[in-house]
Amino acid sequence: MTKPIPAPAVKRLSLYLHQLENLAEKGIERISSKELAKSLQFTSAQVRRDLATFGQFGRRGVGYEIGPLTKSLRKIMGTDKTRNIILIGVGNLGRALVRHRGFRRRGFLMVGAFDIKPEKIGKKVGSLKIRHIRQMPRFVKNKNIRLALLTTSASASQEVFDQLARAGIRGVLSFAPGKLQKPPGVAIGQVDIAANLEQLAFSLTSEE
Amino acid sequence: MTKPIPAPAVKRLSLYLHQLENLAEKGIERISSKELAKSLQFTSAQVRRDLATFGQFGRRGVGYEIGPLTKSLRKIMGTDKTRNIILIGVGNLGRALVRHRGFRRRGFLMVGAFDIKPEKIGKKVGSLKIRHIRQMPRFVKNKNIRLALLTTSASASQEVFDQLARAGIRGVLSFAPGKLQKPPGVAIGQVDIAANLEQLAFSLTSEE
DNA sequence: CCCTGTGAACCTGTTCACAGCG
DNA sequence: CGCTGTGAACAGGTTCACAGGG
Numbered sequence A, B: 001m002t003k004p005i006p007a008p009a010v011k012r013l014s015l016y017l018h019q020l021e022n023l024a025e026k027g028i029e030r031i032s033s034k035e036l037a038k039s040l041q042f043t044s045a046q047v048r049r050d051l052a053t054f055g056q057f058g059r060r061g062v063g064y065e066i067g068p069l070t071k072s073l074r075k076i077m078g079t080d081k082t083r084n085i086i087l088i089g090v091g092n093l094g095r096a097l098v099r100h101r102g103f104r105r106r107g108f109l110m111v112g113a114f115d116i117k118p119e120k121i122g123k124k125v126g127s128l129k130i131r132h133i134r135q136m137p138r139f140v141k142n143k144n145i146r147l148a149l150l151t152t153s154a155s156a157s158q159e160v161f162d163q164l165a166r167a168g169i170r171g172v173l174s175f176a177p178g179k180l181q182k183p184p185g186v187a188i189g190q191v192d193i194a195a196n197l198e199q200l201a202f203s204l205t206s207e208e
Numbered sequence C: 001c002c003c004t005g006t007g008a009a010c011c012t013g014t015t016c017a018c019a020g021c022g
Numbered sequence D: 001c002g003c004t005g006t007g008a009a010c011a012g013g014t015t016c017a018c019a020g021g022g
Helices: A007-025 A033-040 A044-054 A066-077 A092-099 A133-143 A154-167 A193-205 B007-025 B033-040 B044-054 B066-077 B092-099 B133-143 B154-167 B193-205
Strands: A063-065 A083-088 A108-115 A128-132 A147-150 A171-174 A187-190 B063-065 B083-088 B108-115 B128-132 B147-150 B171-174 B187-190
Touching (some): A007 A044, A007 A066, A033 A044, A033 A063, A083 A092, A083 A133, A092 A108, A108 A133, A133 A154, A154 A171, A171 B193, A187 B193, A193 B171, A193 B187, B007 B033, B044 B066, B063 B066, B083 B092, B154 B171
Parallel strands (some): A108 A128, B147 B171
């Protein structure tokens, strides 16, 4: 029986990892659950519990060695080797994502950008040439791509998602609102900016 | 005693609202918890429980009237009247967000864009003139702005956040990685795209 | 009889508190 | 003695199952 891993814990792993990288840059080599917790506004028990979910990384009486721990967490997250990613839908948001600096630092490399509009094909976005989505399946196969960002309109997103799934993509991060129907074996993440804003707006209503 | 409202329920309210708007466009006037649930891949009990958290909207034996329910939910979310928002940090992502079509539809109107770089000031992004962040506090006060999007670098985000809080902003949606230290009375939302990608990458490791 | 609204059971994830190792 | 790792208690949210109105 594979033990189930709490999704919230995985979410926090990202934060731990990011924080540890910052600390390493400052030359710090060890940290206790208490200190790490304080910097992220969590409790020390939470940090220990989370890390313990994935293995035994600390030394009693001492704390965690940042170097080895960072390495282990990267491996767990699947970002110990650089992962190639592609983007479908080169609109405003798509363009910004292709140029986004943050991915590289976290182990992701944007290697392809696709769209369906003829007038966009062949143009450049950042250092990438925009390809027709027709060429996506071969590209995915050749370069062994597993992850894609989806920034098409809501109306096109299900159709494009299905194409990605057929092409062998294993995880899709969608920026379109609306639930995607997913086949088994493909993971979906969704970033809904307007929904996030609405949640903020809600917290205002209770206070004013 | 004000009863506490589960944060996950608020998150789902956004989804209900969006779905109901879609249904209304199709001319549908009534829906049962079961049908609404199916379209979002939730359970009917969940839908009923969530809606009941905020009031009594349904009729037994019948279901929910889409028109009135939509109106009520908008009011609850605080988006029944258009809310003005501003953006700080006109980089790649900022530019995309200013031009983003989705906000208007959800009741948000982008009315100001600010940056600190002299060479950007006075240029246009979409239909907005970029202003110096120095002018932000007066702008916020005059136009009575409550919400802001923050797309500065991680290193600047805490400093800018504090300025926003001092200017009277009540909710900030940040796109920079790293936890912000927040004063009471200001709500924070965070969108960390790289972290979302990492979570997808994680789900891959367990399967391959 | 249909479908909502809701106590109660259940379950999952968090916090507590301490045993155990360095 | 310090700090991790972890059973056990706890809390919050979800699901069940049914009472009750239309």
